[in-house]
Amino acid sequence: MLRIQDVLDWLKPVRAINPTVDGLVIGRPEVEVRGIAVTFMATQAAIEQAASRGANLLISHEGLFYSHRSDGSQLKEDPVVQLKLRRLEELGLAVIRYHDGIHRETPDGITAGLIEELGWQEAVCEYHPASAVLELPAMTLEELARMVKRKLNLPFVRFTGDPAMRCRKVGVLVGYRGGGDLAIPLLGEVDLIIAGEGPEWEAPEYVRDAVYQGKEKAMILLGHGPSEAPGMKRLARKLRAAFPSLPVHVIENEPLFHWIGQGEKP
Known part of the structure; x- marks a missing residue:
């Protein structure tokens, strides 16, 4: 029993x-x-x-x-x-x-689950306790956002950044880890962050200013649950x-x- x-x-x-x-x-x-x-x-x-x-x-x-x-x-x-x-x-x-x-599995079981659902296991360069860094075949931000939306069967995703920007190095932050404390330092290492959610006045606004300054940075927000x-x-x-x-x-x-x-x- x-x-x-x-x-x-x-x-x-x-x-x-x-x-x-x-x-x-x-x-x-x-x-x-x-x-x-x-x-x-x-x-x-x-x-x-x-x-x-x-x-x-x-x-x-x-x-x-x-x-x-x-x-x-x-x-x-x-x-x-x-x-x-x-x-x-x-x-x-x-x-x-x-x-x-x-969340304390090695790797984080929630992060690993999202990466597996997207079929990106072989693209992982490194798992950190609260994030993962991946290297993907280069594609535009818009192409990547559409791919993620389709693979996760979502009604919509939100993104900030130039839709034509080509992305290769991607950071993944699940759940509520999209806040500035985690996302902004990670943006120094990657082109794009895919996150669940976080305060909109933190990392997304950082991306907006970075793009205005001519830097190639972007962020996709999936929502906490997705x-x-x-x-x-x-x-x-x-x-x-x-x-x-x-x-x-x-x-x-x-x-x-x-x-x-x-x-x-x-």
């Missing part, structure tokens, strides 16, 4: 982290696992889909309560949180948060290998934002 605690024990040995947001958020560790669902964000829709596929354990990269460190206590009277918790109880669905551990979801798909593949007799499902989150343009498809 595989228990929730056994899954926790399998996840935890990556590295001891204290304090951590990882762990069992909802549920009891002694419960037998009948099926696992893996997702980037434990949205209401993801919870319902996990249960409909027969899973009684959901592993989510991000938290249930709309904040990185919140345990939900600050929103305990909120009707959205109350309904979410009630449905988890009704469905008998346990939730494990797995954020810190996967940059990290491939890493959770990678985790699901590892879970299938570790527990071959157990069904492991990937729950894809629907796009969070939608695009409106001037009569043009994204």
Whole structure:
């Protein structure tokens, strides 16, 4: 019999982290696992889909309560949180948060997942703890942005820089690592950064000034979820290998934002 605690024990040995947001958020560790669902964000829709596929354990990269460190206590009277918790109880669905551990794998499991999804494993020059540096066949910024959009099946991506600029050396920063503290020093090493998100007044504004000064720098922003979801798909593949007799499902989150343009498809 595989228990929730056994899954926790399998996840935890990556590295001891204290304090951590990882762990069992909802549920009891002694419960037998009948099926696992893996997702980037434990949205209401993801919870319902996990249960409909027969899973009684959901592993989510991000938290249930709309904040990185919140345990939900600050929103305990909120009707959205109350309904979410009630449905988890009704469905008998346990939730494990797995954020810190996967980011501390070597290489970072979320970064590696995005690179694998893009088919760029052979292009990696170096993995750093929070980033990766790749050397790709030269193509324009616009061509690269369109390729990334297509490979990740995204409704849109955003970029800053000259669309005709030719890019070869690329830095990858997943999730919220697109802020200036990480992205601006990395731009000294690469032509282009592909990131999840970050404050728009930091690295994107640095790129804007660099381009105005005649320097060839650019940045593509995928969104937080689209940059990290491939890493959770990678985790699901590892879970299938570790527990071959157990069904492991990937729950894809629907796009969070939608695009409106001037009569043009994204």
